[in-house]
Amino acid sequence: MHPPIEIIDRQNICLYQDVLEDLWRMRCRVAKRFNWSIPYLAEGLDKDEFDRDDTIYLVILNDDRRVVGCSRLIPSIEPHLLDTVFGDYCDLKPIPRSKNIWEFSRMFVDRDYVNLVSVVKSCYLLMSGVAELSVAHGLDGVTWYTSMPNYQAALACWRQTFPIGRPALHKPDNVIYVPAFSPIDSDGLVRIKERARHEGPVTQYIHRDGVRSLGEEVNVFENAKEVRHNAA
Amino acid sequence: MSFSERALAHMASASLDPNLAPIESLKSFLLSEGFTDFMAREMRNPFDPDFHTALEIYNGPNELRQIYMDRRDVLFDIGMKQCRRTTIPLTWKSLRDGATGPSREIIEYLADFGMRNGVVLIHREINREPIFVSVVGDVVNELSQDDLLMVQVICSHFLGLWLADYPASIDDVKELSRRELEILAASSIGLNGKSLEDHLNISSHTMRAHLRSIRQKLGANSMPHAVNIGMRYGLLDS
Numbered sequence: 462m463h464p465p466i467e468i469i470d471r472q473n474i475c476l477y478q479d480v481l482e483d484l485w486r487m488r489c490r491v492a493k494r495f496n497w498s499i500p501y502l503a504e505g506l507d508k509d510e511f512d513r514d515d516t517i518y519l520v521i522l523n524d525d526r527r528v529v530g531c532s533r534l535i536p537s538i539e540p541h542l543l544d545t546v547f548g549d550y551c552d553l554k555p556i557p558r559s560k561n562i563w564e565f566s567r568m569f570v571d572r573d574y575v576n577l578v579s580v581v582k583s584c585y586l587l588m589s590g591v592a593e594l595s596v597a598h599g600l601d602g603v604t605w606y607t608s609m610p611n612y613q614a615a616l617a618c619w620r621q622t623f624p625i626g627r628p629a630l631h632k633p634d635n636v637i638y639v640p641a642f643s644p645i646d647s648d649g650l651v652r653i654k655e656r657a658r659h660e661g662p663v664t665q666y667i668h669r670d671g672v673r674s675l676g677e678e679v680n681v682f683e684n685a686k687e688v689r690h691n692a693a
Numbered sequence: 694m695s696f697s698e699r700a701l702a703h704m705a706s707a708s709l710d711p712n713l714a715p716i717e718s719l720k721s722f723l724l725s726e727g728f729t730d731f732m733a734r735e736m737r738n739p740f741d742p743d744f745h746t747a748l749e750i751y752n753g754p755n756e757l758r759q760i761y762m763d764r765r766d767v768l769f770d771i772g773m774k775q776c777r778r779t780t781i782p783l784t785w786k787s788l789r790d791g792a793t794g795p796s797r798e799i800i801e802y803l804a805d806f807g808m809r810n811g812v813v814l815i816h817r818e819i820n821r822e823p824i825f826v827s828v829v830g831d832v833v834n835e836l837s838q839d840d841l842l843m844v845q846v847i848c849s850h851f852l853g854l855w856l857a858d859y860p861a862s863i864d865d866v867k868e869l870s871r872r873e874l875e876i877l878a879a880s881s882i883g884l885n886g887k888s889l890e891d892h893l894n895i896s897s898h899t900m901r902a903h904l905r906s907i908r909q910k911l912g913a914n915s916m917p918h919a920v921n922i923g924m925r926y927g928l929l930d931s
Contacts, residue, residue: 553698554705609849616850617857623704624850627697628842639846644708 463582465665466590469518470681471688473668477520484520484528485512491569511535511542511566514692515685519590519664521570521583529574530583532591534563536685537604542566543626543640547606550640551626557604557642560686565591565603565643568611585657588615590664592653595645597676598683602644609637618653619643696726697843704850719851869923873907876900881920 469477488507492499501507512533521530535541541564543556570583591603604625607615616622626640643649654660666673666681673679694702703722707713869877872893879889890900904916913919 553695554701609846613849613853616853620854620857621708623708624701624846625705626701627839628846630842637842637845 463586463659463663464521464523466519466521466586466663468590468594468664468666468675468681469520470516470684471514472679472681472684473666476667476669477518480520480522480526480528481518483526484518484531487528487571488531488567488569490573491571507567511540513539514688515539517563517594517681517685519587519594521586523574527574528571530570530587532568532587533566534591534594534603535566536560536682536689537562537564539689541604542606543604547626547640550606550629553627554625556625556640557602559601560682561599561601562642563600563603563682565605582657584611585614585653586659586663588618589650589653589657589659592619592645592650593662593664594675594681596647596650598680600645600682602642604640604642606638606640609639612639612641615641615643618656619645619649620652696840699726700843700847704847707851713854715851715855719848722847869907869910873903873910876903877907877920877923880916881923885916 467477467480469481474481485506485508489502489505492507493502499507500509513535515536517534519532519534520528523529537543537556537558538560543551543564544558568584568587570587594600595602602619602621608631609628612622612624622641622643624639625642628637628639630636631638654663662675664675666675666679668679675681700722703718707715707718710718875893876889879892884892889895890897893900895903907913907919908916911919911923
């Protein structure tokens with residue numbers, strides 16, 4: 462049995478202030494372990510300019526409400542990693558960009574809090590969560606900057622995945638990373654759930670009034686759009 | 694268009710093809726890029742009948758990247774990480790002397806042609822017979838480091854798609870103990886050697902016994918190979 466992935470957006474963020482703080486600290490620990498050179502690590506928080514009001518977080522919490530796994534989705538029509546930080550790797554082809562394409566980033570699992578065996582399981586859980594959100598809300602897919610092992614895992618489920626830029630060898634861990642676009646449809650959702658052996662929904666959205674049904678009662682992508690509209 | 698741009702375009706267009714034959718698509722791309730189709734013939738490994746190299750990429754005399762496929766159709770990429778860890782300064786001669794079976798035959802064959810870069814594809818029927826080897830190589834141009842990374846990506850892409858069509862079976866994988874699963878999972882996130890022993894608080898002797906047992910149970914040649922088998926068969930998911 463897997464824990465549910467909790468979805469956080471601007472509408473329910475007030476319930477998760479402590480969780481977000483913990484999330485940024487956890488991301489910092491994992492990034493240091495990967496020897497990533499990203500800003501803000503010295504301050505103990507990995508919170509960057511893409512952690513915005515319209516960012517959607519997927520988090521796995523343990524029984525103590527500590528963040529053990531996380532990821533985030535950023536709208537591709539707004540500044541995101543692939544058109545800024547990793548823009549140099551995507552200069553060969555136009556980056557897929559539309560209101561129905563979101564960038565999937567910072568898929569981290571903290572092995573300090575999960576059994577080592579569960580690291581891979583948690584990654585699959587997060588990918589299942591992304592697929593579930595995509596299908597529930599009619600997204601076309603996600604773009605991401607991913608390691609080749611994760612690319613291969615995605616390819617096995619999301620068959621239409623393809624690279625959208627030049628690969629790079631990440632020196633600290635000698636792993637090849639590549640920017641990619643993963644179209645996700647209902648077949649892709651079924652495949653990843655089969656591969657990860659997930660039965661039933663893996664995501665849940667908690668509001669002040671209780672648990673809401675994603676896709677039917679709550680559209681987190683529309684919520685984000687509203688945030689951007691209000692800001693404009 | 695550069696080589697990398699053409700490779701990206703090929704993968705993007707192939708993703709829209711509902712009748713895609715991944716290996717044929719990869720081979721046709723490499724051939725269209727001026728790689729030479731060296732040979733296509735049946736080949737068996739007299740030394741290790743259960744293990745076959747699925748793909749090898751040579752980059753000059755100093756680097757060998759290998760993507761293996763084992764008898765359960767597991768895609769296994771030791772890549773640069775393995776080369777770095779072993780830090781063996783591979784030379785053309787040492788490759789020839791060190792390789793056995795099809796690899797050695799292929800290398801000798803290619804060396805006779807003066808090949809410096811190359812991609813070796815091995816096609817295999819799902820019933821494991823016959824083994825069909827085709828070698829696609831570049832004898833003319835040195836690949837740049839960037840192009841070589843792209844070759845790695847495009848080969849991994851199409852081999853991954855090819856293998857995704859074959860459902861995994863765990864029938865012939867023996868069950869690992871809880872401790873062995875922990876070690877396998879720790880290996881999957883990059884821990885090895887002393888760091889692995891320290892992390893799990895196990896002596897070197899005990900660790901060696903666990904590692905040997907894991908490899909035997911999974912039929913793996915090495916721990917990276919075992920991790921790949923574990924991931925493919927969901928042993929790390931439970």
